[in-house]
Amino acid sequence: MNQPAVSPTLDTLFQRTLMRQPHAPALLDPLNKARVTGHQPRRMTYAEADTAIEALSAHFVESGLPANSVIAIQLPATVEFVLTVLAAHRAGLVVAVLPLLWRHAELTAALNRTAARAIVTMSKVDGVSYSDLAMHAAAEAFSIRYVCGFGADLPEGMASLDDVLARPPGTTRAVIQDGRKAAMISFDVTAEGFRPVPRPHFSLIAGGLAMSLEADIKQGATVMAAFTPMSFAGLASSLAVWLLCGGTLALHHPFESDVxxxxxxxxxxxxxxAPAQLALRLGDADLAARMPGLRNVIGLWRAPxxxxxxxxxxxxxxxxxxxxLFGEAGLFGARRGEDGMPVAVMPGPHGAPREQSGSSIAGEILLTPRGTLGLRGAMVPIAAYAPPQPVGDTLTAQPPRDYVDTGYAARLDRPSGAICITAPPSGIMAxxxxxxxxxxxQEWARRLGQGALLTALPDRLSGHRLAGRAQDNARAREALNELGLNPLMVEAFRDRSGPV
Structure with missing residues (x-):
């Protein structure tokens, strides 16, 4: 009897390359890793990476994490991030990615919203004790049963994963490899507020295909990923692109241009x-002479x-x-023409190669009745963004939407028929x-007392930048730290010589 066909997972893609070329280079750490985390840089072949993944996977199973439970990770762009994600999937776990900018308040909210059973972190990143942050957040998340980390000087009660990698793998469990199973949870902010966004494996792979096919990345390529990995776009542009091309993944912890x-x-x-603004700066600095080996550059636009x-x-x-990039909803790519200028983005299916106009490998772009950009396709988690059904007679209720409204204002250009994205979602800052x-x-400023101001100013590179003013900026920074807010808000109240 024939077995039903299943779609591949990220681990399936890894093991295909492992079987074909076990001794080929797979993962390369940032050259400045010792400064960032205190670890020496690693270089791993596919066989070495597989042994490490097997050891971590077995450890998660031995630690009592049930299949399909959520494991949260807050890690920098290093080899440990890749190993942990693939090990969690091999153990049948769902990975929730926590951005490095997040501090106590957001960590606690994310852990509670996802009912995470474990959290993995690094002892220190750029001098910040992430192990302490994880321990404090876990103390307020009742679902957390296991806290572990990489690095030295871990706090009491946090298990060392470096010790796990130093010993032979234990016994893992059999997991059905099916790309339709949940793979990750990332976190978005919409007009309705903070939103967990779950995704299956095939959705992540579709995001990687959208980039690698449009950019025409060749098989076996060495890919430099210099984009923060703790998001859908971050995982798709690093993990998924690497596994699809079956080459080598080099990681860079953003950003040191010389490194x-x-x-x-x-x-x-x-x-x-890399982020598109960084890529454009590199392109202006005689890229052909300074980095002659490059053959493709993919620039990710957080402000499309x-x-x-x-x-x-x-x-x-x-x-x-x-x-x-449209938050955690989805993405699409468009390769520039010979003149170096952005090409027109047409509504309808987008895929590669372009001459196959009916291809919908990557997804579909549309203009919604609200005059905003909509996305649908394999990578788009429609259910996570579905509006609540109206209360009342189910016979008159509207059928569910088959697309996600990104909230980005858009219009059609009449002469060309192209979609023009004109503004970010209303009420959301980036x-x-x-x-x-x-x-x-406004809420955080009110907590600082009378006369405090916290605002977002337009910024050409990052979309917005935060600026703050209080009667005592030093005390304001201390208060925001105590509230567990991220450093962007805290540093908005740094001392300045000029006006805000």
């Missing part, structure tokens, strides 16, 4: 995946409304692919990859 350039040349990287007004790409030896409601700024 990034050194890594690209030392590892002979052919593909660079800025793409149309961006400068021309002037490094023809390494064409640029613009990837439009500072780099950190999104929050504008009302939150």
């Amino acid at each position: 990034l350039e050194q890594q690209i040349n030392a590892h002979e990287c052919e593909v660079l995946i 409304e800025q793409v149309a007004a961006s400068d021309a790409w002037i490094a023809p030896h390494a064409p640029l692919t613009d990837v439009y 500072v780099g990859g950190y999104r929050f409601l504008s009302n939150d700024l």
Whole structure:
């Protein structure tokens, strides 16, 4: 009797390459890892990575984590991040990714909303004790039963995963590899507030396909990922793209331009995946002479409304692919033409190669009746963004939408028929990859007392930047730290010589 066909998982893709070339290089750490985390950089082949994944997977099982339970991770862009995600999937767990900017307040909310059973972190990242943050957040999340981390000087009660990697793997459990099973939970902010967004494996793989096919990444390529990994776009642009091309993944902890350039040349990287503004700055700095081995550059736009007004790409030896990000809802890519300018984005299916106009590998772009951009397709988690059904007669209720409304204002250009993205969602601020409601700024300012001001100012590179003023900025920073807020809000009250 034939077994029903199942779609691949991320671990399935890893094991396919492992079987074909076990001794090929798989993972390369940032060259400055010792400064960032205190660990020496690792270089791992597929066979070495598989042994480490097996050891971590067995440890999660031995620690009593049930299949399909949630394990939260807050890790930098290092080899440990990749190993932990793949080990969790091999153990049948769902990974919830926690951005490094998050502090106590957001960590606690995320752990409670997802009923996470475990949390994995790094002892220190850039001098910040993430192990202490994890322990304090776990103390207020009743579902957490296990806390573990990489690095030295872990607090009492936190298990060391470095010790796990140093010993032979234990016994793991059999897990059905099916891409339809839940793989990750990321977190978005919409007009309705904080929102967990679960995704299956095939959705992550579709996100990776949208980038790798549009950019035409060749099999076996060495990919430099210089984008923060704790989001859907971060996982798709690093883990999924690497596993789809079956090459080598080099990681860079954002951002040190000199170190990034050194890594690209030392590892002979052919593909660079980075925030679009960073990529454009590199392109303006004689990229062909400084990094001649590059053949593809993928620029990720957290503020996709800025793409149309961006400068021309002037490094023809390494064409640029613009990837439009819409929070955690989805993304699409468009490779620039020979003139280096952004190409028109047409409504309808988007896939690759372009001449196959009916291809819907990547997804579909549409203009909603509200004059906003909508997305649908394999990567788009429609159920996570579905509006609540109206209360009343079920016979007259509207059928559920088959797309996600991103909230980005958009219109059709009449001469060309292209979609023009004109503005970000109303009421939502973005500072780099950190999104929050504008009302939150007023609430936090009120907590600081009379005369305090916290506002978001437009910024060409990151969308917005935060600025604050209080009667005593030092005391304001201390108060925000005690509230468990992230450093963007805290540093908004840094001392300045000029006006806010």
